[in-house]
Amino acid sequence: MEPLGSRTAPVPTDGRVLTVRGLSKTYSGRTGRKVANDSIDLDVSAGEIVALLGPNGAGKTTFLRQVAGQLLPTAGSIEVAGVDMVRSPRRAKEFLSVIPQECEPRSDLTTEEHLRYFARLKGETRGSIAATVERLLTETGLAEHRGKLVRELSGGLRRRVLLAVALSGPSTRLLLLDEPTTGVDPEGRRSVWRLIDALRARRIGILLTTHYIEEAEYLADRVAIINGGRLVAGGTVEEIRATLPFRGRLEIRGLDHLTPSARVLVGELESKYRVSVRLGNAERLEIVDPFRPEVVQELAHLTTEGVRATLSPVSLEDAYLAMVGAEAGELP
Numbered sequence: 001m002e003p004l005g006s007r008t009a010p011v012p013t014d015g016r017v018l019t020v021r022g023l024s025k026t027y028s029g030r031t032g033r034k035v036a037n038d039s040i041d042l043d044v045s046a047g048e049i050v051a052l053l054g055p056n057g058a059g060k061t062t063f064l065r066q067v068a069g070q071l072l073p074t075a076g077s078i079e080v081a082g083v084d085m086v087r088s089p090r091r092a093k094e095f096l097s098v099i100p101q102e103c104e105p106r107s108d109l110t111t112e113e114h115l116r117y118f119a120r121l122k123g124e125t126r127g128s129i130a131a132t133v134e135r136l137l138t139e140t141g142l143a144e145h146r147g148k149l150v151r152e153l154s155g156g157l158r159r160r161v162l163l164a165v166a167l168s169g170p171s172t173r174l175l176l177l178d179e180p181t182t183g184v185d186p187e188g189r190r191s192v193w194r195l196i197d198a199l200r201a202r203r204i205g206i207l208l209t210t211h212y213i214e215e216a217e218y219l220a221d222r223v224a225i226i227n228g229g230r231l232v233a234g235g236t237v238e239e240i241r242a243t244l245p246f247r248g249r250l251e252i253r254g255l256d257h258l259t260p261s262a263r264v265l266v267g268e269l270e271s272k273y274r275v276s277v278r279l280g281n282a283e284r285l286e287i288v289d290p291f292r293p294e295v296v297q298e299l300a301h302l303t304t305e306g307v308r309a310t311l312s313p314v315s316l317e318d319a320y321l322a323m324v325g326a327e328a329g330e331l332p
């Protein structure tokens with residue numbers, strides 16, 4: 001699909017639409033100082049989706065608000081489409097669209113009227129507005145809801161309206177989404193995911209924050225894990241998984257009720273293959289090389305003893321929990 005751009009953004013020749021270096025933010029309040037972002041480096045290229053994944057309070061919103069030019073950095077630099085956000089915020093902001101956290105449109109307009117209104121606000125010309133709104137309605141799957149009042153749409157559809165509005169800026173090169181599906185039911189969430197995924201065709205860069213591991217897994221070309229204001233890992237899902245010292249995870253149900261012979265088998269497995277047992281959850285073993293024939297064989301013995309055991313390859317969640325800590329990972 002052809003990008004909507006009418007203005008030409010000075011995108012660097014390497015295709016980067018966001019370059020962040022050493023970004024830090026310290027809040028000072030009555031209760032003291034709080035380091036919310038600590039020396040973060042991050043890039044987003046045109047056509048790429050990057051997820052900033054971390055628990056509540058990790059510093060995701062702070063990061064996004066700095067990139068959006070809503071919050072001045074304590075230190076560091078931000079370039080959007082090659083334009084310095086701190087020195088030339090007005091110009092840099094022309095190239096980005098933002099959907100803040102917990103943003104819900106409650107408009108009394110119909111979907112179509114709402115999109116028309118914002119397209120005008122965002123600089124679409126009188127002559128092109130009808131075609132743009134038509135294209136947005138189709139692209140975001142809202143065409144069949146065009147006549148409905150925005151405030152009466154489901155949560156998932158309202159998020160789609162937000163995305164349509166964000167996309168109506170004709171010069172957008174970078175889209176910032178702060179927790180785009182928090183509070184949306186599972187079905188609505190999937191529909192928002194599919195839409196965000198389809199936006200790759202526009203060749204804009206998307207930076208989203210989330211505390212849902214499966215959201216990062218579904219959408220992101222690259223994931224950056226943030227905890228306590230610091231980036232603790234970055235790369236593709238595959239690369240992050242590979243940082244773990246084990247490749248598989250074995251879950252055994254009902255460890256307390258094993259027969260004596262099953263207990264011996266589990267004990268052998270543990271002593272041979274265990275790297276670590278998750279804190280507070282002794283039913284999970286981490287296995288260095290789970291698909292070796294001897295491991296598979298021993299597991300087969302276990303199942304004949306009536307033990308319910310599941311072996312799975314390590315997931316992004318395993319890596320996330322290892323880096324962020326099991327407690328943080330259990331937050332909603």
Ligand SMILES: Nc1ncnc2c1ncn2[C@@H]1O[C@H](COP(=O)(O)OP(=O)(O)O)[C@@H](O)[C@H]1O
Pocket residue numbers: 027028029034035036054055056057058059060061062063
């Ligand atoms: N305006 C503020 N003043 C002081 N501290 C803040 C402010 N905004 C956020 N914080 C603190 O900074 C940290 C990061 O917050 P935030 O960026 O909202 O995290 P996240 O979006 O990952 O949940 C948290 O400890 C939060 O309490």
Ligand SMILES: [Mg+2]
Pocket residue numbers: 060061062101178
């Ligand atoms: Mg937040």
